[in-house]
Amino acid sequence: MSSAVPASPVTIALLGGGTVGSAVARLLVDHAADLEERVGARVVLTGVAVRDAGRSRPGVPADLVTTDAAALAASGADIVVELMGGIEPARTLLLSAIAAGSSVVTANKALLAADGASLYEAAGRHGVDLYFEAAVAGAIPLLRPLRESLSGDQVTKVLGIVNGTTNFILTKMDEEGADYAEVLAEAQALGFAEADPTADVEGHDAAAKAAILAELAFHTRVTLDDVHCEGISQVTAEDIRAAQDMGFVIKLLAVAERTADGVIVRVHPTMLPRSHPLASVRGAFNAVFIEAESAGEVMFYGHGAGGVPTASAVMGDLVTAARNRVSGGRGPGESTYSNLPVLPVGAALTRYYVNLSVADKPGVLASIASAFSDNGVSIQVVRQDGHGDEAGLIVRTHRATDAALAKTVERLSRLDTVRQVLGVMRVEGEAGE
Amino acid sequence: MSSAVPASPVTIALLGGGTVGSAVARLLVDHAADLEERVGARVVLTGVAVRDAGRSRPGVPADLVTTDAAALAASGADIVVELMGGIEPARTLLLSAIAAGSSVVTANKALLAADGASLYEAAGRHGVDLYFEAAVAGAIPLLRPLRESLSGDQVTKVLGIVNGTTNFILTKMDEEGADYAEVLAEAQALGFAEADPTADVEGHDAAAKAAILAELAFHTRVTLDDVHCEGISQVTAEDIRAAQDMGFVIKLLAVAERTADGVIVRVHPTMLPRSHPLASVRGAFNAVFIEAESAGEVMFYGHGAGGVPTASAVMGDLVTAARNRVSGGRGPGESTYSNLPVLPVGAALTRYYVNLSVADKPGVLASIASAFSDNGVSIQVVRQDGHGDEAGLIVRTHRATDAALAKTVERLSRLDTVRQVLGVMRVEGEAGE
Numbered sequence: 001m002s003s004a005v006p007a008s009p010v011t012i013a014l015l016g017g018g019t020v021g022s023a024v025a026r027l028l029v030d031h032a033a034d035l036e037e038r039v040g041a042r043v044v045l046t047g048v049a050v051r052d053a054g055r056s057r058p059g060v061p062a063d064l065v066t067t068d069a070a071a072l073a074a075s076g077a078d079i080v081v082e083l084m085g086g087i088e089p090a091r092t093l094l095l096s097a098i099a100a101g102s103s104v105v106t107a108n109k110a111l112l113a114a115d116g117a118s119l120y121e122a123a124g125r126h127g128v129d130l131y132f133e134a135a136v137a138g139a140i141p142l143l144r145p146l147r148e149s150l151s152g153d154q155v156t157k158v159l160g161i162v163n164g165t166t167n168f169i170l171t172k173m174d175e176e177g178a179d180y181a182e183v184l185a186e187a188q189a190l191g192f193a194e195a196d197p198t199a200d201v202e203g204h205d206a207a208a209k210a211a212i213l214a215e216l217a218f219h220t221r222v223t224l225d226d227v228h229c230e231g232i233s234q235v236t237a238e239d240i241r242a243a244q245d246m247g248f249v250i251k252l253l254a255v256a257e258r259t260a261d262g263v264i265v266r267v268h269p270t271m272l273p274r275s276h277p278l279a280s281v282r283g284a285f286n287a288v289f290i291e292a293e294s295a296g297e298v299m300f301y302g303h304g305a306g307g308v309p310t311a312s313a314v315m316g317d318l319v320t321a322a323r324n325r326v327s328g329g330r331g332p333g334e335s336t337y338s339n340l341p342v343l344p345v346g347a348a349l350t351r352y353y354v355n356l357s358v359a360d361k362p363g364v365l366a367s368i369a370s371a372f373s374d375n376g377v378s379i380q381v382v383r384q385d386g387h388g389d390e391a392g393l394i395v396r397t398h399r400a401t402d403a404a405l406a407k408t409v410e411r412l413s414r415l416d417t418v419r420q421v422l423g424v425m426r427v428e429g430e431a432g433e
Numbered sequence: 434m435s436s437a438v439p440a441s442p443v444t445i446a447l448l449g450g451g452t453v454g455s456a457v458a459r460l461l462v463d464h465a466a467d468l469e470e471r472v473g474a475r476v477v478l479t480g481v482a483v484r485d486a487g488r489s490r491p492g493v494p495a496d497l498v499t500t501d502a503a504a505l506a507a508s509g510a511d512i513v514v515e516l517m518g519g520i521e522p523a524r525t526l527l528l529s530a531i532a533a534g535s536s537v538v539t540a541n542k543a544l545l546a547a548d549g550a551s552l553y554e555a556a557g558r559h560g561v562d563l564y565f566e567a568a569v570a571g572a573i574p575l576l577r578p579l580r581e582s583l584s585g586d587q588v589t590k591v592l593g594i595v596n597g598t599t600n601f602i603l604t605k606m607d608e609e610g611a612d613y614a615e616v617l618a619e620a621q622a623l624g625f626a627e628a629d630p631t632a633d634v635e636g637h638d639a640a641a642k643a644a645i646l647a648e649l650a651f652h653t654r655v656t657l658d659d660v661h662c663e664g665i666s667q668v669t670a671e672d673i674r675a676a677q678d679m680g681f682v683i684k685l686l687a688v689a690e691r692t693a694d695g696v697i698v699r700v701h702p703t704m705l706p707r708s709h710p711l712a713s714v715r716g717a718f719n720a721v722f723i724e725a726e727s728a729g730e731v732m733f734y735g736h737g738a739g740g741v742p743t744a745s746a747v748m749g750d751l752v753t754a755a756r757n758r759v760s761g762g763r764g765p766g767e768s769t770y771s772n773l774p775v776l777p778v779g780a781a782l783t784r785y786y787v788n789l790s791v792a793d794k795p796g797v798l799a800s801i802a803s804a805f806s807d808n809g810v811s812i813q814v815v816r817q818d819g820h821g822d823e824a825g826l827i828v829r830t831h832r833a834t835d836a837a838l839a840k841t842v843e844r845l846s847r848l849d850t851v852r853q854v855l856g857v858m859r860v861e862g863e864a865g866e
Contacts, residue, residue, distance in 0.1 A: 027585065027727065037652070037770040038584050133582060139728035141582030149566060149574030151471050152460065152748020219470070277734060280713055294460065294745035295572035295735060301710060302731035312727035315585020329762020337470040 007041035010322040013072045013102070015093055016083030017050035017057055017065065019307030020107060020134070024081060024314050026059035039322040047072045073097045078325045079318060082106040087114055098122040103325065105317040107134035107310060113208035113224040116215070120334035129324055129331040131317035136209040137162050137286040139309030140302040141316065146216045146290070147332050154293040155217040158256040159428060162209040164284035164304045165200035166232050166252040168192045170240075170269075171282045174249055179237050192284060202231035203252060203267040210254035213288070214265045218258050219338035222265055228345035230268040239423045242355055242394055243271050246381075249279045253428060257348070262341035264348045269425055271353055276429040346403030351380070351430065353396050355423035356412065360391040364417045368393060371415060375408040376400065396427065440474035443755040446505045446535070448526055449516035450483035450490055450498065452740030453540060453567070457514060457747050459492035472755040480505045506530045511758050512751060515539040520547055531555040536758065538750040540567035540743060546641035546657040549648070553767035562757055562764040564750035569642040570595050570719040572742030573735035574749065579649045579723070580765050587726040588650040591689040592861060595642040597717035597737045598633035599665050599685040601625045603673075603702075604715045607682055612670050625717060635664035636685060636700040643687035646721070647698045651691050652771035655698055661778035663701040672856045675788055675827055676704050679814075682712045686861060690781070695774035697781045702858055704786050709862040779836030784813070784860035786829050789845065790852040793824040797850045801826060804848060808841040809833065829860065 012028060014021055028035070028045045035043040048060055049069035057065070066072055073080055073093040080097035082104065084090050090111050094104050095118070104123065106112070112119070112135055123130040133143050137160070146155070161167050165187060172183040184201065187193035199205045207227040214222040232252050243250050248271040256265045272279050277299050281287040286304025291297055303309035324331060358364050365382065372379050378398040385392045397405070405424070412418050445461060447454055461468070461478045468476045481493055482502035490498070499505055506513055506526040513530035515537065517523050523544050527537050528551070537556065539545070545552070545568055556563040566576050570593070579588070594600050598620060605616040617634065620626035632638045640660040647655040665685050676683050681704040689698045705712050710732050714720040719737025724730055736742035757763060791797050798815065805812050811831040818825045830838070838857070845851050 023727070031585075031587070034587070035585070038768060140731055141578030144582050145574030145578055148753050149577050149749040150745065151752040152464075152468070152750075153745040154464070154467070277713070280710070292745060294456070294741045294748070296739075296742050298573055298733070298735035300731070300733055303729045306729075308727045309729050312583065312586040312725060312729075315727070316582040317585075319584040320581050323765065324762060327763040329757060330760040332756065335471060 007326045009042040009044045010039060010079065010325050011044050011046045011077040012318065013046050013075055013077035013080045014048045014083070015069055015073060015080065017048050017060065018083065020310045020314065021048065021083040022057045022060050023307045023311035024083065025057070027311055027315055029059065029061065035319065038319055040326045041322070043322055046075065046077055069093055070096070074100045076100045077102050079103045079105060079321050081314060081318060082108055083314070084108070085110065087111050091115060091118070094119060095122055098126050098128055101126060101128060103129035103321045105131045105314060105321055107132065107314060109135040109208040109212060113211040116212070117221060117334070124333050127330065129321045131321055131331060133317050134310045134313035136212050137288055137300070137302070138304040138306065139312045140286060140288070140300045140304065141313070142288055142300045143216060145300070146213070150290070150292055150295060153295050155290060156258050156293060157291040158213050158217050158254070158288060159278060160209070160213060160254040160288040161251055161278055161281050161286050162254050162288065162304065163200055163206040163252060164286060165193045165197065166206070167281065167286070168284045169201070170232060170235070170250055170252065173235070173237065173240050174244070177237055177241070180233060180235055201233050203229045206252060206254045206267045210256055210265050210267050213254065214256035214263060215336065217256055217290070218263045218340055219335045220263050220340040220342065221336045222263065222342055226265055226342045228266040228268070232269050235269050236423065239355065239425065242353070242423070246396070247274050248272060248427070249274055250425070251278060255428065258340065259343070259347065259349070261347065262343040264343050264345060266345050266348060271425050271427045272429040278429065346401060346406065348402045349399050350402070351397055351399055351427035352405050353394070353423070353425045353427055354409065354412070354421070356393045356395070357419040357422055358391050358393050359417045359419060360388050361417070365393070367415055367417045368412065371411040372397065372408050375404045375411065377404050377408050440759045442475040442477045443472060443512065443758050444477050444479045444510040445751065446479050446508055446510035446513045447481045447516070448502050448506060448513065450481050450493065451516065453743045453747065454481065454516040455490045455493050456740045456744035457516065460744055460748055462492065462494065468752065471752055473759045474755070476755055479508065479510055502526055503529065507533045509533045510535050512536045512538060512754050514747060514751060515541055516747070517541070518543065520544050524548060524551070527552060528555055531559050531561055534559060534561060536562035536754040538564045538747060538754055540565065540747060542568040542641040542645060546644040549645070550654060550767070557766050560763065562754045564754055564764060566750050567743045567746035569645050570721055570733070570735070571737040571739065572745045573719060573721070573733050573737065574746070575721055575733045576649060578733070579646070583723070583725055583728060586728050588723060589691050589726060590724040591646050591650050591687070591721060592711060593642070593646060593687040593721040594684055594711055594714050594719055595687050595721065595737065596633055596639040596685060597719060598626045598630065599639070600714065600719070601717045602634070603665060603668070603683055603685065606668070606670065606673050607677070610670055610673070613666060613668055634666050636662045639685060639687045639700045643689055643698050643700050646687065647689035647696060648769065650689055651696045651773055652768045653696050653773040653775065654769045655696065655775055659698055659775045661699040661701070665702050668702050669856065672788065672858065675786070679829070680707050681705060681860070682707055683858070684711060688861065691773065692776070692780065692782070694780065695776040697776045697778060699778050699781060704858050704860040705862040711862065779834060779839070781835045782832050783835070784830055784832055784863060785838050786827070786856070786858045786860055787842065787845070787854070788856035789826045789828070790855055791824050791826050792850045792852060793821050794850070798826070800848055800850045801845065804844040805830065805841050808837045808844065810837050810841050
């Protein structure tokens with residue numbers, strides 16, 4: 001990267017002085033010499049826009065701190081790094097940065113999932129870069145491999161553990177046999193879950209990431225509204241035990257798949273065989289498993305959150321965008337040329353686990369089996385447990401559409417031989433039909 | 434990636450028509466429409482240089498096949514893809530391609546580990562790209578994340594399972610309790626090991642990959658000669674059993690680490706705790722585990738070999754190099770600015786497992802303990818087994834230098850209380866001292 005004539009410095013404006021923003025500012029200062037070598041030019045931080053200028057931010061040069069985010073965003077820095085989160089004012093600030101000729105690095109999954117198109121469009125029009133590695137799975141280098149390394153391949157499916165809070169909770173439930181509410185309280189006490197955990201536990205955070213992954217994987221525009229989303233708050237200790245008995249583990253998965261008819265994107269609790277590479281991803285770790293026509297199966301694993309790990313992903317984007325400034329190159333733009341239909345979840349073909357409380361009398365299994373077969377759902381395994389009021393039936397099915405399974409469950413819930421449908425869960429990661 | 438004026442086609446010359454080369458040629462033809470969208474220009478295969486023009490290569494256009502590799506390499510194609518392997522004539526051909534202004538994509542680990550510097554130097558001088566994702570861990574998108582995504586971070590250690598043959602053999606030994614020779618024969622029968630397995634089982638293949646990984650991780654030139662290399666042919670069923678008893682698994686690891694004094698790169702059989710993410714990488718799969726200051730721990734997993742998976746990595750490089758042609762950009766060049774000293778293996782600090790056959794008499798443990806402590810090696814766990822001729826002692830140590838351990842083993846082998854040093858193995862992946 002050396003050359004006889006030193007390149008002009010690359011200037012960086014930072015929007016957001018929270019945990020990640022402060023970590024990025026510190027790394028820019030602490031590793032200035034390394035960055036200069038890697039970029040081929042000095043990398044200079046020109047400002048850090050914060051909400052509260054009074055807060056102490058160790059390692060962040062105080063004279064660079066400003067509360068005027070709009071002025072900093074439009075200052076024409078080579079690269080504007082946005083770590084504020086949320087849709088507005090982030091979108092307006094980034095559009096003004098792009099209009100001023102700045103390349104953009106952002107970790108803003110909510111904005112990208114809601115309206116990535118307008119950022120891409122502006123970046124393309126103004127000839128600047130848009131990078132967002134930190135928006136999905138924190139420190140794991142994932143989006144660049146998907147956008148670039150796998151750009152000569154055809155991705156068929158993406159399975160991701162992309163929310164650390166829910167994976168922490170499900171891991172604890174699996175290890176300790178504890179109930180959801182109990183483990184959530186523990187996670188909150190430990191700082192692994194927010195006081196209002198809705199965005200995590202109801203799957204909204206994972207759904208935004210699923211939309212971003214699906215768009216990159218399938219070259220098709222996917223927004224948050226296209227993602228079917230179910231959280232983990234209905235997962236019971238009984239479901240966990242049943243999964244264990246069958247050699248499965250329950251994970252909140254983001255699933256994006258390409259079928260013959262289009263693309264389906266969904267987030268929901270999922271049973272996975274314990275032998276699946278994602279099954280051993282425990283605690284707050286994230287991992288994304290990708291199936292591609294030529295590459296086969298690849299998996300990326302690491303820290304999904306945290307200020308310093310996320311800052312690593314931001315710094316990688318920043319170095320790449322800075323190198324492009326020096327070399328005159330451009331990163332990849334939006335790629336939605338495939339423009340596949342995005343299908344409703346009813347079209348998804350998966351296996352299912354169904355847990356029923358049933359009447360303890362003859363003919364129960366026959367009536368239940370009919371409910372499945374009449375809706376075209378083929379049963380793989382049935383297990384009957386208990387007697388009297390405790391009589392239960394666990395069914396695992398072969399592959400069927402989500403719509404067919406929903407009709408089956410509706411029919412089951414109306415049978416007089418079925419006391420209650422205790423649990424229904426999709427099963428992924430098994431080979432064959 | 435669309436623009437009003439269509440860009441000129443990007444031309445591709447392919448050197449090598451073996452399994453990977455034929456797969457790449459087929460993908461170029463089959464996915465021409467996708468590639469045009471992703472690159473922003475048509476991608477056109479202009480020739481395939483092969484040794485034997487008579488061989489049938491389904492899907493490879495016959496009129497493009499030539500035996501004149503020198504003419505094709507120097508033809509001035511936008512991108513020359515080299516999949517011949519070996520140092521010569523590959524090096525001469527690639528240097529002539531670069532001199533003719535072609536960007537280069539190669540899977541040639543042997544050439545890169547022996548003399549990557551001359552390729553980088555030529556590529557830098559002529560302003561062309563050099564990409565080689567397929568050279569390490571086949572289909573796993575690994576080198577690009579290391580060169581680009583982690584380019585704003587400081588990598589401290591790389592642990593890799595980068596040879597599928599040896600991982601297949603060790604997995605079988607672990608699962609079946611079988612001996613090395615028996616499993617090797619089985620692997621050869623199944624096509625997972627070559628008739629002459631030396632390059633794989635003695636660690637030479639892994640060592641070339643370790644050199645490439647270390648150079649990228651530590652911004653320091655590392656060649657094959659810098660890598661300490663031990664293979665798996667001395668691993669016994671007894672070692673595997675002892676590892677299992679302690680909750681460990683044995684893997685052939687490529688280890689590259691940065692210490693306070695420099696860089697150490699080594700390949701050897703290694704004991705890993707079963708809870709380590711690399712421990713569950715089974716059969717012919719590859720995985721690379723990276724520790725970085727900010728990112729923490731990240732892991733990449735997938736197929737390490739095979740024609741079609743490797744072709745996926747080649748295609749990703751090809752698309753990126755082609756995009757750079759269209760946009761006028763440049764990929765990263767050689768980065769060896771850190772220029773750290775490369776230290777001998779004696780400087781490596783690790784834990785060890787030592788398995789001894791000992792005399793069954795009083796004072797044995799004391800004399801053995803002295804051999805360790807006199808050389809500054811601290812014992813973590815000792816286990817005594819058996820009696821009489823079967824008396825054995827298994828020792829696990831705290832962290833010590835490789836040099837201190839070697840001295841200890843030499844001393845142990847001269848003690849009259851020690852019948853035989855049955856096994857010595859390094860232990861990685863445990864936390865703490």
